Amino acid sequence: MLDAAVKAFSQILSPPMRSILWRSIGLALMLIVVLAIGLQRLLSWFATSGQGWAEAMLGPGFHTPLDVLAWIVSIAAGLGVVVGAVFLMPAITSLVAGVFVDEVADHVEREHYPAERPGTALPLGLAMTEGVKTALLTILVYLIALPFVLFAGAGFIAFFIATAWLLGREYFELAAMRFRPPAEAKAMRRQSAAVIFTAGLVIAAFVSIPIVNLATPLFGMAFMVHMHKRLSGRRPEMIEPGRKTRVPVI
Template sequence: MLNAAVKAISQILSPPMRSILWRSIGLALVLITVLAIGLQRLLSWFAEYGEVWAEAMLGPNFHTTLNVVSWIVSIAAGLGVVLGAVFLMPAITSLVASLFVDDVADHVEREHYPAEQPGVALPLAIAMTEGVRTALLTILVYLVALPFVLFAGAGFIVFFIATAWLLGREYFELAAMRFRSPEDAKAMRKDNAATVFTAGLFIAAFVSIPIVNLATPLFGMAFMVHMHKRLSGPRPELLEPARRSDVSVV
């Protein structure tokens, strides 16, 4: 697994990948700016008007609780852009990855697995659906964990574990769906849940590094292409003709 991570890191810096890298970084910066500003505006609105609305709905007995929630949200709104840049990055990388999944996978397969049959490009609709679903789920999980971050350091552990699980499953399924149906890819991911989650920890660590995390779509996809190959094992139909004949003789 460490070897796969090293290969992925070295390849995202290679000349063939640079064009994809710059395009993914540019798109990620645009998306993170738009979403971070949107988050700040939303939290500001909620802090100002949400408390009044919630108290009218729940009654005066919840006044103190709502005051505390409003205070938390006000702090979050003040840090909206910063929080957005940090906590929304995994969601952003999910969206960006869905657009560049095949470009990255093609480069990895050609360089490291030239003798094997290349994967089939995913339909854009499927790739985008997976990316949007993971992005929305990531935002939901992070919003649930946000109060724990503000009150206890354990929240950061929740963030890290959630990121590993979410990004690990997305990147692995995207890599697997180049060779399998979506149903088979999900089944394979479930059958290897522990390995995929452990691999997701590498991606979670990568996405937690400022600036460097802009390259997460390339690293995550390249890494999981290697992991899918490893978990798939040798398949006779993908071997070179000479090796296929050896297998048949055995």
């Protein structure tokens, strides 16, 4: 796994990947501004008007918890775009990954696995759908964990674990779907859940580094291309009907 991470990191800095890197950074920065402004406005609305609406819906017994939540949200809204840029970066990289998945994977496969069958490019709609689903789920998880941010770091631990699971899941499935139907790729991810979550921790650490995390779509995709190749090599072989030779299931 460490070898895969080193190969992925070194390749994103190579000349063939630089064009993808700059385009990925540009798209990420644009999405950061759009999503961060949207988050700031949502938090500002909750801090001013949403508290009264929520108390009317939940009842007066929730007044104190809602006061505390509104106080936390007010701080977050005051930080505005900075908060959005930090906490929405995993969601942003999920969206960007859907755009560049095949370009990154093609470069990795050509350089490191030239003798093997190349993957099949994913339909853009499928890649973007997976990215949007992961981004929305990431935002939902983060909003749930947000009230715990100021309590002994529990929120940050939850953010990190959720990021590892979500990004590890997305990047691996994107890499696997270049060689397998979506249902089979998801089944493979479930069968290797512990390994993929551990690999997701590496991606979560990468995305937590300011500035460097703008390259997460390239690193995450390249890393999971290597992980998919390694896990495919471990899978049992099967005998195709009508043949005597054994072929690996890939």
